[in-house]
Amino acid sequence: MTLELSLNQQPAHARQGSSIGQPLTRRDGFLKVTGAARYAADNHPPGMLYAVLAVSSIARGRVAALDIEAAKAHQGVVEVMTPKNRPALAADPDAKDHPFMFRLDLLQNDQVRYPNQSIAVVIAETLEAATEGAALLSPRYEVLPARVGLDGAESFVPRGVGVGGPAVQHKGDVEAGLKSAKTRIEATYETPAQYHNAMEPHAIVVAWDGDTLSIDTPSQGLAMAQGRIAGLFGIAPENVHIRSPFLGGGFGSKGMISGPQVLGILAARLVGRPVKLVLRREQMYGPVGHRAPTRQTLRMGMDGEGRLTALDHHAKTASSTFDDFFEPAADASHTLYASPAIATSHDAVRLDTGTPLFMRAPGEATGSIALESAIDEAAHACGMDPLEFRLRNYAEVEPMTGKPFSSKALRECYRQAAETFGWASRPLQPRLMRDADGFLTGWGMGTATFPALMFQAEARAVLRADGSGLMETGAQDMGQGAWTAFAQIAADGLGLDIDQVDFRAGSSDLPNAGIAGGSGHTATAGMAIHNAGAAVIARLADLATGNEASPLFGAGNEGVLARGGRLYRRDDESRGESYAEILTRAGLSEIEGHGKGAPDPASQETYAKHAHGAVFAEVKVDPDFGQIRVTRLVGAFAAGRIINPRLVRSQYYGGMIWGVSFALNEEAITDRRSGRIQNANLAEYHVPVNADVPSVEALLVHEDDPHVNALGIKGVGEIGITGTAGAVANAVWHATGVRPRRFPIRIEDLLG
Amino acid sequence: MRDLSYFRASSVDAARQAAALPGAMLLAGGTTLIDLAKCGVAEPETLVDIAHLKGLDSIEVDERGATIGALARMSHVADHADIKSRFPAVSEALWQAASAQIRNMATIGGNLMQRTRCPYFRDPANFPACNKREPGSGCSAIGGVTRGHAVLGTSEACIAMYPGDLAVALVAFDAIVHLGERQIPVDDFFLLPGTTPDREHAIEPGEMITAIEIPGSAAARRSTYLKIRDRQSYEFAAASAAVGIEFEPDGRTIRDLCVALGGVATKPWRARTVEDALKGKALEPETVRSASLLAVEGAVDHGANHYKIELAPRVVARAILKLGETA
Numbered sequence A: 001m002t003l004e005l006s007l008n009q010q011p012a013h014a015r016q017g018s019s020i021g022q023p024l025t026r027r028d029g030f031l032k033v034t035g036a037a038r039y040a041a042d043n044h045p046p047g048m049l050y051a052v053l054a055v056s057s058i059a060r061g062r063v064a065a066l067d068i069e070a071a072k073a074h075q076g077v078v079e080v081m082t083p084k085n086r087p088a089l090a091a092d093p094d095a096k097d098h099p100f101m102f103r104l105d106l107l108q109n110d111q112v113r114y115p116n117q118s119i120a121v122v123i124a125e126t127l128e129a130a131t132e133g134a135a136l137l138s139p140r141y142e143v144l145p146a147r148v149g150l151d152g153a154e155s156f157v158p159r160g161v162g163v164g165g166p167a168v169q170h171k172g173d174v175e176a177g178l179k180s181a182k183t184r185i186e187a188t189y190e191t192p193a194q195y196h197n198a199m200e201p202h203a204i205v206v207a208w209d210g211d212t213l214s215i216d217t218p219s220q221g222l223a224m225a226q227g228r229i230a231g232l233f234g235i236a237p238e239n240v241h242i243r244s245p246f247l248g249g250g251f252g253s254k255g256m257i258s259g260p261q262v263l264g265i266l267a268a269r270l271v272g273r274p275v276k277l278v279l280r281r282e283q284m285y286g287p288v289g290h291r292a293p294t295r296q297t298l299r300m301g302m303d304g305e306g307r308l309t310a311l312d313h314h315a316k317t318a319s320s321t322f323d324d325f326f327e328p329a330a331d332a333s334h335t336l337y338a339s340p341a342i343a344t345s346h347d348a349v350r351l352d353t354g355t356p357l358f359m360r361a362p363g364e365a366t367g368s369i370a371l372e373s374a375i376d377e378a379a380h381a382c383g384m385d386p387l388e389f390r391l392r393n394y395a396e397v398e399p400m401t402g403k404p405f406s407s408k409a410l411r412e413c414y415r416q417a418a419e420t421f422g423w424a425s426r427p428l429q430p431r432l433m434r435d436a437d438g439f440l441t442g443w444g445m446g447t448a449t450f451p452a453l454m455f456q457a458e459a460r461a462v463l464r465a466d467g468s469g470l471m472e473t474g475a476q477d478m479g480q481g482a483w484t485a486f487a488q489i490a491a492d493g494l495g496l497d498i499d500q501v502d503f504r505a506g507s508s509d510l511p512n513a514g515i516a517g518g519s520g521h522t523a524t525a526g527m528a529i530h531n532a533g534a535a536v537i538a539r540l541a542d543l544a545t546g547n548e549a550s551p552l553f554g555a556g557n558e559g560v561l562a563r564g565g566r567l568y569r570r571d572d573e574s575r576g577e578s579y580a581e582i583l584t585r586a587g588l589s590e591i592e593g594h595g596k597g598a599p600d601p602a603s604q605e606t607y608a609k610h611a612h613g614a615v616f617a618e619v620k621v622d623p624d625f626g627q628i629r630v631t632r633l634v635g636a637f638a639a640g641r642i643i644n645p646r647l648v649r650s651q652y653y654g655g656m657i658w659g660v661s662f663a664l665n666e667e668a669i670t671d672r673r674s675g676r677i678q679n680a681n682l683a684e685y686h687v688p689v690n691a692d693v694p695s696v697e698a699l700l701v702h703e704d705d706p707h708v709n710a711l712g713i714k715g716v717g718e719i720g721i722t723g724t725a726g727a728v729a730n731a732v733w734h735a736t737g738v739r740p741r742r743f744p745i746r747i748e749d750l751l752g
Numbered sequence B: 001m002r003d004l005s006y007f008r009a010s011s012v013d014a015a016r017q018a019a020a021l022p023g024a025m026l027l028a029g030g031t032t033l034i035d036l037a038k039c040g041v042a043e044p045e046t047l048v049d050i051a052h053l054k055g056l057d058s059i060e061v062d063e064r065g066a067t068i069g070a071l072a073r074m075s076h077v078a079d080h081a082d083i084k085s086r087f088p089a090v091s092e093a094l095w096q097a098a099s100a101q102i103r104n105m106a107t108i109g110g111n112l113m114q115r116t117r118c119p120y121f122r123d124p125a126n127f128p129a130c131n132k133r134e135p136g137s138g139c140s141a142i143g144g145v146t147r148g149h150a151v152l153g154t155s156e157a158c159i160a161m162y163p164g165d166l167a168v169a170l171v172a173f174d175a176i177v178h179l180g181e182r183q184i185p186v187d188d189f190f191l192l193p194g195t196t197p198d199r200e201h202a203i204e205p206g207e208m209i210t211a212i213e214i215p216g217s218a219a220a221r222r223s224t225y226l227k228i229r230d231r232q233s234y235e236f237a238a239a240s241a242a243v244g245i246e247f248e249p250d251g252r253t254i255r256d257l258c259v260a261l262g263g264v265a266t267k268p269w270r271a272r273t274v275e276d277a278l279k280g281k282a283l284e285p286e287t288v289r290s291a292s293l294l295a296v297e298g299a300v301d302h303g304a305n306h307y308k309i310e311l312a313p314r315v316v317a318r319a320i321l322k323l324g325e326t327a
């Protein structure tokens, strides 16, 4: 897709040369604030019908009866799709051949395995008719007791956690380390189930044309979605055309195609007409992923100087009864603090819930809040300032693997954030600070970290005889600013001003840009863009340096610079010519180049690659009411090269606010008898409102990383949530003397 | 699709007549009604729109008190200069209710009529048992998720909490609900669940709230509304208190005291025992704290809502003491 915006809507940006590093505002901002940005559910192809899911009331059992006649008799209802008439699929929806896919509920039988599982789809001329038709199905069930909660089933050690990492790992002898320790702590923390709750619900608009599919649906991974859909329907991937120019947030839940989206495609096939299916808010609590609850126990031993002698992190978590995502919470202890002995382990139960999934720093966030709380307890047990304690245990190499870090400006993050925050005047003991209004005031900190991941991506670059450029990659903008940041990288890669570059993204017809997830999109697709730019410039240079008529003749490939739409001799910048002149002379209307982005296997072996940060929080707690308010947050982050400081700051703000949300707000509350979530709406599933985050500051700490990739980019999307959640919890302790053991921290936890 | 007729009432009388027909419901700001229709709790056959009716949105305040039209918007009442100065608790209760968007849409009449947030009540498709919705069907909340449920005024049939803020202030200051000619004290307007939790208000079919009258008083003038909750805004009360106080000329002996609680009871909860215990006493922190404990006498918890019993008296005490500070 191209952003349908004319250039005069862009504010004039002051730039000298490079686009990278400039704080451009979002190029799609104008479309969004004027309502012109078209999200998936805004599409309305001719002849379109509306599909509405009927979902299960029960958590476990089978659908014994559906009143299909009643639904069909309702005016406007065109068809009811159930296991009996659902079109055939080319693949078993329960099959799985890699970790980046859901086992899907696609009406393959009458079994119910979690609340809100799809049990039928009603297709009608209007949304209202389909909604009423779904209600008229009045399902009857055979009910089995729901397995709920971390003690609700027998536990086992999963084969892998996260995307398949080992569930149990260790180095050194933890028991010996604990034994030799002068000071020991042991603490257990619980985190709740959380739901992604993107503002935009999962939605799909589908039209079949023979064996070709035209789809509008929000996707964080277009090529993966394309492949998954093609596999399920037995058609060629290139026959699946998915557009996803804008996502109203994803947070991981739009990373993999979900059951309801495929049911929309099936519904369109069944009725032979285009179909739109949009989830209602409460229907997002089940089939589109969530963050599983955890119960984590940490044990730490410290020597007389406050050095860790052992770190043991165990996490219990949950998955669905039929799929295998396990929140890798304990793995958070692999990368942050130096210790001669580290052990991490997981066990899990299988519950009657939808399958959990990556959600905003999966594992890192859950693990971080427990680890940072425990580190705080350990510092206190040693009588040390929490920052001093963290510096004492600063990891010079990655603790678990012993690999050197590709770069690590964490000390500088600590220093800048602590100074800005005013940490030095913090009393060591809790419950000593009060403000003028009598509120207990507390200061806490946490270390932030997130791996600098890269996936696989491709891009295609074109230079045209009119001097303009084109860059194509199927990148996904969830609101983070991909339309802007990638255009900046493209402009530099092509040696053009950003306004001269036509940047296309958000469609599966474009080269595979990899997944917008794992905070690795900018690095991965950015490198593909960078390399595609380099490839097409190299071709252009060949044309010029090989042609006697060119002032660049004989300069050789290495000997030219691309800047401002011109090539220059590196040794003599007075000699140069424009792209247009070169192409026109060669009689070419355009030339193209291709590039890839992928992790470099050699440096992958050699280096540990992570972004780092430090977050400081101030909370005020009413001593009588236990009411907590976060009054100040300061974070400093080092994440390699910053493509666009304005966008990056927004990512940090967002991440830090999610951290507050983790510590104080988010929780899916389950009715233990039925297994149903009782706050499946945004009135009762809370995230912070503006009044909850009055002061958030994010400092960008300079960091050059020669190893992560040629551009030096790490990731910035998820790191903010780590560190922050623990910092808030630790500030609550510092204010009150009460150590939070379950999250979110509620009024009743502090009433005393 | 469910057919629904929409009737734009031309006058109060026309509205009342139309609303008396079976299946008809008044529609004001719609922020409660449309929500409840979407989740299947309200099933109106006719919507009788009154939002535009002239003359029902006035706010009149003088020495004797305030009369607020049923169609006045929450935000207008909250921001009204005379309400702020003569009935601070009313203004503060409104400011702390819902969100700015809702306050701009929602009316005072609709606000009084808002329904419980009990999640079982709001989910008929998945929890058929609810005595408030279907008398005699049972109560799904008891034994379930109860953190937001009432600890005062509950019955075996229903433990649903009354969630609103404004009515708490109205109950504290003896406001009167005008149903056209009929007038009824607001405390009597809200009914206890008892064995008939489906009956929440003393309003008959064909009646309509036309105005709220709040008598002026020294206690109303020195009043406040204190609302405690996990989130700073856009959340119902974990516990709240509307308190007004009048001192003897010595500035510390309590002549008159009005106390009502929100977020903890099945209806806006007047705490007369606290008032009686403190009237005539000097305002001393210890006296106030121990008297405030009377607010939750007889409270019954259902597990997760136990904390409200601890919290509510502290909120009452703080509100009273805060008003004393400005004496």
Ligand SMILES: Cc1cc2nc3c(=O)[nH]c(=O)nc-3n(C[C@H](O)[C@H](O)[C@H](O)COP(=O)(O)OP(=O)(O)OC[C@H]3O[C@@H](n4cnc5c(N)ncnc54)[C@H](O)[C@@H]3O)c2cc1C
Pocket (backbone or CB within 6 Å): A683, B025, B026, B027, B028, B029, B030, B031, B032, B033, B034, B035, B070, B071, B074, B096, B097, B098, B099, B102, B105, B106, B107, B108, B109, B110, B111, B112, B113, B114, B163, B164, B165, B166, B207, B208, B209, B210, B234, B235, B236, B237
């Ligand atoms: C997410 C959310 C959060 C909220 N938080 C709070 C909060 O923190 N505190 C709080 O106090 N409130 C809160 N509310 C409730 C809100 O204040 C009410 O929805 C609003 O006041 C209702 O007014 P309305 O005009 O929109 O009523 P409507 O929705 O139009 O009507 C509500 C009911 O009252 C009836 N009705 C309307 N007018 C009259 C009349 N004149 N006479 C008789 N019956 C009438 C209708 O028939 C209907 O049954 C919240 C609501 C939502 C959705």
Ligand code: SF4
Pocket (backbone or CB within 6 Å): B116, B118, B119, B120, B121, B129, B130, B131, B132, B133, B138, B139, B140, B141, B142, B157, B158, B159, B160, B197
């Ligand atoms: S508490 Fe009342 S409203 Fe809630 S389920 Fe029980 S009867 Fe219904």
